Amino acid sequence: MQVSDKSGFENISINNQEITPSFDAKNPPNPQLIDACVHCGFCLSTCPSYRIIGKETDSPRGRIYLMDGINEGDIPLSPAIAQHFDTCLGCLACVTTCPSGVQYDQLIESTRAQVERNHPRSLPEKLLRQFIFSTFPYPNRLRVLLAPLLAYQKLGLQKLLRSQGWLEKFLPKQLAAMESVLPELTPQAFQDNLPEVIAAQGAKRYRVGMLLGCVQRVFLPEVNNATVRVLTANGCEVVVPKLQGCCGALSHHQGQEAQTLELAKQTIDAFADLNLDAVLVNASGCGHTLKEYGHILKDDPLYAEKAKLFSQTVKDVQEFLDHVGLTAKLSPLQDQPLAIAYQDACHMLHGQKISLEPRRLLRQIPNVQLRESVDASLCCGSAGIYNILQSEVGHELGEMKVTNLTDTGAQLIASANVGCITQIRKHLKLQNKNVLLMHPMELLDYSIRGKKLDN
Secondary structure, eight states: OBOOOSSSSOOOBOOTTSOOOOOOSSSOOOHHHHHTOOOOOTTGGGOHHHHHHOOGGGSHHHHHHHHHHHHHTSSOOOHHHHHHHHTOOOOOHHHHHOTTOOOHHHHHHHHHHHHHHHOOOOHHHHHHHHHHHHHTTOHHHHHHHHHHHHHHHHTTHHHHHHHHTHHHHHSOHHHHHHHHTOOOOOGGGGSOOOOSEEOOSSSOOEEEEEOOOSSHHHHOHHHHHHHHHHHHHTTEEEEOOTTOOOOSHHHHTTTOHHHHHHHHHHHHHHTTTSOOSEEEESSHHHHHHHHTHHHHTTTOTTTHHHHHHHHHHEEEHHHHHHHHOOOSOOOOSSSSOEEEEEEOOHIIIIISOOOHHHHHHHHTSTTEEEEOOTTTTSOOSOTTTHHHHTHHHHHHHHHHHHHHHHTTTOSEEEEOOHHHHHHHHHHHHHTTOOOEEEOHHHHHHHHHHTOOTTO
């Protein structure tokens, strides 16, 4: 049988005699949401996977067509078809662009869960995914893994192997990609040092909870420490629940439904009954997922209402500080004007619709000049673990992002997401660009403490 082509890509031949995997009855892509797509093509110019791969089937419009075909039984959920869903970064740029208001975020979310349940992956894929999802969301497990990697860095083996190009030659490409974004590890990465309650400096204005994150507390512990100092300096008492773990963002973005639900409920419980004015997050991917808890847990009779109420308390830390205002005095980061390029993380810009708030905060630092890059809304290619699972596309997007950011002539890049930071840092090194990269909370922390960048 030949499936007619609605969207401009090649017809797909299906052997009716073969039994092929399909979507199951548990929350398939909603046909009403699918029908909202009028195939106008506005999404094509903003879709990073379509930009790189150039195939209609690797665009939002093409994927929606495939979802519809699988729902109708006209297209099988074959390995070739599943790959087109895997190439989606989940950046949500198409949601921002779509003039018809297509909720592609909900469509790809339900599709990815279907793919994970119904698509038989190869053994290497299964092992890699099992390793990632049994390690990355659990900080203590991740720390066990990183212990030998600390020695690998300190003994100079990483520098030697990278300089010789041996990792790309001898490791599977996904493992080589994983190693390539490994940041410089410090002893601080191996323990959580923040107390459970940190008092506000001066008069207490707010009592807020703070999410540490799973990967961030290990890879970028300095960002969490800076965030606490900024909040306390601006009159916030900060509560850091000891029982908190991963928020589930990593699992959610890859269709790991059961793990996502478990981690979401654990996070809600960790912040329950603490009498908080807000739950603050300093990583955009985590923030977007926490704000989606009401949707993620809508079918859970015990947590549906709690999740909805919890999501209403979640704020990105930049969003929160912009709203309540800074009270701490800010000092210049250097004596001369400082040109900063702020990098919009996808789940901040497209997911949470936060863009002006971080820029307003940075402009309050004396001598700061913000510069905007070309293609500022294009994904950097990190997208959670996309730069590991789809390493070639992720690498090309990373190259483009760093080129565009450094072409602004900025002396410093500010980014508010752990994945973006590790991805951009990698490509800055590959392009031999001597440009600083810091989280906005680190910049505010420096400014409040009167610490200069050149110190």
